[in-house]
Amino acid sequence: MAEKLNRNDIAKRISQEISDGQVVNLGIGIPTLVANYIPDEVNIMLQSENGLLGIGPFPLEENMDADLINAGKQTISEAPGSSYFSSAESFAMIRGGHVDLTVLGAMQVDESGSIANWMIPGKMIKGMGGAMDLVAGAKRVVVAMQHTDRKGNPKLLKKCNLPLTGVNCIHKIVTDMAVVDITDQGFVLKETAPGFSVEDVVKATEAHLIIDPEVRPMDL
Amino acid sequence: MSQNKVYSSADEALKGVADNMTILVGGFGLCGIPENLILALKNTGAKKLTCISNNAGVDDFGLGYLLQTKQIKKMVSSYVGENSIFEKQFLDKELDVEFNPQGTLAERIRAGGAGIPGFYTPTGVGTQVAEGKEIRNFDGRDYVLETGLHGEFALVKAWKGDKFGNLIFRKTARNFNPMMATAGKITVAEVEELVEVGELNPDEIHTPGIYVQRIIQGPSYEKRIEQKTFLEG
Numbered sequence: 001m002a003e004k005l006n007r008n009d010i011a012k013r014i015s016q017e018i019s020d021g022q023v024v025n026l027g028i029g030i031p032t033l034v035a036n037y038i039p040d041e042v043n044i045m046l047q048s049e050n051g052l053l054g055i056g057p058f059p060l061e062e063n064m065d066a067d068l069i070n071a072g073k074q075t076i077s078e079a080p081g082s083s084y085f086s087s088a089e090s091f092a093m094i095r096g097g098h099v100d101l102t103v104l105g106a107m108q109v110d111e112s113g114s115i116a117n118w119m120i121p122g123k124m125i126k127g128m129g130g131a132m133d134l135v136a137g138a139k140r141v142v143v144a145m146q147h148t149d150r151k152g153n154p155k156l157l158k159k160c161n162l163p164l165t166g167v168n169c170i171h172k173i174v175t176d177m178a179v180v181d182i183t184d185q186g187f188v189l190k191e192t193a194p195g196f197s198v199e200d201v202v203k204a205t206e207a208h209l210i211i212d213p214e215v216r217p218m219d220l
Numbered sequence: 221m222s223q224n225k226v227y228s229s230a231d232e233a234l235k236g237v238a239d240n241m242t243i244l245v246g247g248f249g250l251c252g253i254p255e256n257l258i259l260a261l262k263n264t265g266a267k268k269l270t271c272i273s274n275n276a277g278v279d280d281f282g283l284g285y286l287l288q289t290k291q292i293k294k295m296v297s298s299y300v301g302e303n304s305i306f307e308k309q310f311l312d313k314e315l316d317v318e319f320n321p322q323g324t325l326a327e328r329i330r331a332g333g334a335g336i337p338g339f340y341t342p343t344g345v346g347t348q349v350a351e352g353k354e355i356r357n358f359d360g361r362d363y364v365l366e367t368g369l370h371g372e373f374a375l376v377k378a379w380k381g382d383k384f385g386n387l388i389f390r391k392t393a394r395n396f397n398p399m400m401a402t403a404g405k406i407t408v409a410e411v412e413e414l415v416e417v418g419e420l421n422p423d424e425i426h427t428p429g430i431y432v433q434r435i436i437q438g439p440s441y442e443k444r445i446e447q448k449t450f451l452e453g
Contacts, residue, residue, distance in 0.1 A: 048392070049322060050249075050392050050395050051248070051392045051394050052391075058449045058451050060451055060453045061450040061451075061453065064445065064450055066250075066393075067390045067391040067393040068391045069248075069251050069392055073250070073447045074449040075447065075448055078391075084391055086395065086396070086398045086399060087322065087325075087395050088329070090323075090326070091326050095323055095341065114346070124307050124310065124311060125317075125319065126299055126301035127297060127298050127300050127319045128298060128321055129298050129299040130298070130321070130322040132343045133322060133324065133343045136343045137323075163348050165347060166344075167347070
């Protein structure tokens with residue numbers, strides 16, 4: 001079987017979902033990498049839920065500032081035109097539908113667009129952070145995830161069996177095997193990763209996949 | 221100014237803290253935490269505290285200090301991933317944790333300080349967070365009822381403050397501090413630079429002094445960074 005996409009390739013594909021002028025919130029992990037692939041001519045504002053609109057690149061070592069971090073607690077810089085605000089204001093932006101797009105990771109997504117990404121019963125719970133607010137409030141929610149777990153079990157399910165982060169809120173899933181849209185009819189397979197057939201993706205998916213008549217290979 | 225809000229030390233400023241109290245503690249991760257007041261809170265020896273704080277510090281800094289001494293009985297937080305003592309006490313059931321979505325936590329504190337006992341939010345509908353809570357439909361969408369939060373004390377950190385308690389925060393160290401300042405029966409602020417009344421530009425104040433009952437200038441700041449990320453020069 002072909003090699004699945006790596007984290008950077010998933011991020012690269014997701015970067016194509018972002019358009020000029022948008023306000024975008026990127027979650028921790030693969031979503032953070034999306035920022036590396038946004039073309040220079042696409043100007044966006046990255047929102048950090050700890051209170052910054054306008055994340056800039058990582059600073060030089062001598063410019064690191066303990067008072068300037070992103071939601072992953074990494075030192076960052078401010079972009080031109082940025083603004084700072086409190087956590088309440090930050091989530092007013094998010095919950096109030098002012099953020100155009102959020103990208104976040106998931107353990108499971110199901111065909112009704114529900115997502116589970118914050119706890120596994122019996123294991124240490126770290127907390128949901130801002131994920132529940134982001135999926136409930138952003139205009140568009142894109143998930144970055146592996147198509148199956150390490151044992152090969154599907155993570156795109158008929159119904160999530162882990163505790164949910166949000167219901168009916170996901171619009172698109174980009175995995176290491178495919179791009180899947182979530183519609184009123186359920187999952188629609190739009191693209192396959194290089195080297196994978198539609199059948200390969202169907203086999204690795206528990207939920208029913210509607211095959212888009214124009215399904216095509218991912219353009220990376 | 222007839223009322224003197226300025227205290228000589230963090231320990232002095234926490235007079236009145238007692239067992240079983242609910243204490244709000246500002247900061248996001250280790251950014252903008254009231255590091256001197258947290259040490260003073262440890263020094264009070266108060267036990268069975270409920271701490272409302274987005275995170276729980278790390279093992280050897282921030283609220284981690286009070287976990288070491290087992291002074292906290294309950295945390296109200298949104299994310300606690302950075303702390304192994306926390307994990308052990310949580311798994312051993314020595315520590316009770318109420319997880320709130322971060323935006324819900326922020327808004328609950330804002331509401332608590334603004335005299336609003338409850339509000340409806342779309343966040344968490346259909347999840348564990350909404351279990352047992354009232355759901356109400358507005359214009360075709362379900363919302364869950366969340367309640368306001370407040371505490372006997374709120375401990376906050378600002379960059380600059382004046383002797384009336386007006387506060388200015390710096391960059392992302394603002395985070396939960398402004399809301400928490402409004403939600404403490406007694407709000408204690410620590411600042412890096414304490415100035416005379418009249419020295420701050422009124423247009424630039426983030427937290428008006430009405431919310432602050434006690435203020436100190438912190439003797440020193442470590443301002444530890446959790447994840448040092450930088451570009452090679």
